[in-house]
Amino acid sequence: MPLTRRHLLQQLALGSLAMASGIASATATAKTALPALAASSDPLRRIIAINWAAAETLLTLGVSPLAISDGGYYSRRMPTAALPPQVLDVGPYWEPNLELIKELQPQLILSDQMPPSIERALKGIAPTEVVDIYPAPGSVWTSATDFMTRLAARLELQPQAAAWIAAGNARFEELRGQLAQRPQPPVCVAVLNQDGRHATVYGKRSMIQDVLDRLGLVNAWQGPSSTMGIALIGIERLAENPDAHLLYTEIPTTSARLQSLRQVNALWENLPAVRRGNTLELSKFFPYGGAAATLNLAEWIAAYLNGRGENEHV
């Protein structure tokens, strides 16, 4: 695998730190290099992460969770660090298997918001922290990094977390600076439905809005959105802002369906963004990830826009 500078940066941002850190320190990009995170001898390592953002944060800190919820789907949706194969599955996040969780004897449970009875049951098994990154009161990046700091304090990994967050903040500034060099179009991030007629877009309080704000970009979706920052729309509404660039993803297993629809989907073909080639397909994208997923989205958006900028100069 050729190791280009961009590829390396991506790897770093993706949190595959253990693999890349040795090489990174030797390169000229030392200022963005993030510290290696070896698992310490601290005993607090038996952690069950029902919440995916928490699972991702653990992996970012170099700690492999004992078990997570819905592992198979996690691997298909999460763009950042891969799930180690030994991580167990405790069932869906809305009904994690209490009996299995008890059998696993965790030291810490990182849970979603649960009904009171289930929260009590979890707390009866092990100390339980309810992850409240979403819905973020202000910025997703802030609430995700705050969570990382809190979690790192519990795991005695504060220096690593602080360094990662500092590097992440620096990276955001760097990307913002790069993008500010030329005028940028509005950006729309969408998850397309398999019926070819609908898409989910993201507004206030969403990870996407926060990333765009931090990069100094404009969200092409200015319409209403729900408490969780999402809106379901017909794809014709993607044409409302003809200058917008469209970054879209589809649930991996449905791509065949979408491909077939696109061949006959006259409206999609004639959307301004598609006609002008102002689109990028994101391979994996999960709008409720942690700090690493947030930074990762920023990297993708910046890489796409910078790439276009270079082409226009040629």
Place this chain on the structure above:
Amino acid sequence: MSEPAIHLALANQKRSYGPGIWALVLILLATLLTYHGLQALMPSTLWWQGLWNPDLNDARQVLLHYSFAPRLLVSLMVGAALGLAGTLFQQVLRNPLAEPVTLGVAGGANLGLSVATIWAPGLLVHGLEGVTLVGAGLATLALFGFAWSKTLSPLRFILAGMVISLYCNALNSLLVLFNHDYLIDLLLWQAGSLNQSGWDGVTYLAPRLAVAAIIAGLLARPLAALSLEDQNAASLGVSLRTTRTLSLLVAVALSAFVTSAVGIIGFVGLAAPAIARLSGARTLRQRLIWAPLMGAALLCLVDQCARELSRFVGEVPAGILTAVFSVPLLLWLLKRQRSGGIVSSSRSTLRQLNNPGRLIGIATVLLLVLAIPAIGLGLGMHGWQWSNPIDLSGVAQWRLPRVLGSLCAGAMLAVAGFLVQRMTGNPMASPEVLGASSGAALGVMILFLLVPHPQALMVPAASAGAMITLGLLLWFGWRSAFSPERLLLTGVCLTTLLGALGTLMMASGDPRMTLLMSWMTGSTYHVDGPAATTALVVAGAMLIVSLLLSRPLDLLTLGNGSASALGLPLRLSHLAILLTAAVLTATATLVVGPLSFVGLIAPHIARRLGIRKAAPNILLSAIIGALIMLLADWLGRNIAYPWPISAGLLAAFIGCPYFLWLMHRERT
């Protein structure tokens, strides 16, 4: 002209202009909204060009040509198709509640789509039509297979259709839960959105609708004879079976085409013929013309509203708005309708058991014996494990409340189902018909929409929802003196409305809705000690109340007239039965979600086991309901370990086939 003659002429005039005026109002409103939408899109000078020869560099013209215009046409065609299908179904089955959705045809089509999406997306390369047609076809075959008898009894048909519909929906929910990445897509399809992204929908529907309309026109004369009693019609030389079968085939094909083109659009098939009939279209010929027109105008109007609304609140599927618009209209029309036998229970000759006590005893012992392994035996990390069923520091702390909660909920739903079925004299009735469970679910959903961290408030919200629905139901019921037919229709209307709003919220894409979804399919996961205790206390108390009601329940089977003549205060006993059923339903819903399978099926199984009197029937229904839920809960915890399967879904898997088999056996 003499005065009476003038009166007659005026009456006739009024009668014949009735549907025309209604259609005109609908069409006028739809046209206004369409014009407004076009005006907002672009100036009228560009309309013609955009429609026929769009400049593809102009986004507005692209939108008009590929989205706005085909969507308008599709809404008209789908509305007409559903109006026609509904009219045919209702004429053949002699039941104004018959439509593609209640017959299970739309459910089958929907299930076909889900199965293909998850396991064979390759099939979808050729379009959705194929798989939905296969699904609708299979559901129809099942319907015919189970409900076919010498006389093609209309009531059997509807009953089998509703059970098949439940079964398809249960399977579909299961698929969605295990593949929740598809959740939004599948729910949106279920919600029925008319969004178009090209002319495929139009070119698909137009020829099929035309052929169906021609066949329906040819069938108009022999079909009209079906209004007569079977023997009279037969003596007129009309082949009953051929006419019925052909009409049903046309209606089923129409429903399948609609479902494959735009998904499930409920209620138009119900509302359009009802509006046509109630606004004055009396003869079948009139209804065959006016119902599709009403349907087209209605759906067009609704979809234009949906389009306007979607600019402010995000995508609103037309299927949901259809329900919202149609329900008040239908309720209002219902008020004007003279009461008449809308549905009547066919008192089939079932064998009668002489000694129900023994059967009840055996069932009780079975329940108690099975409850022990239901708690003690289960899968763990290292395979099957036996744990002490009463040691509350072990797994029993979670299993005991779940088992107890499921038992009580099953019993409560079964008794509520029995009460509703006895009171309305309608074997299709179930607690779901009361709308109380939908109301509870909706209360919780609204809470989720308004509050970011709603979990702590779920119980109060569900109670409030159930109570508000119940209050509305009581109000409507009181006004119509609790006439069973009206109560049933009102309940169906409210349930449809609430269900539609619920689907809209579920389809909004909020990840927290998955939690609601599991509750709505009847999961017992969240039942803890206090909830189970509450369920036990309420179940016990209400069981006693129900047993006290057994005399009026027995008398009601004689018909309202006879019961009243025997000294039964009709209004009071109806109110008492309704209240009891509502409390049972609301409590059960709070414990295990708004599943209606047990409430529909358990009383039937009891009846078909040979129990006629109310008191033993209540007891046996309760035990059967409890048994079904007990088994379902245990299976649900172990089949896909560590993943759960909702007990409500499994109850449907166990109960529906058994019910259909009983029905099938009974005809011979």
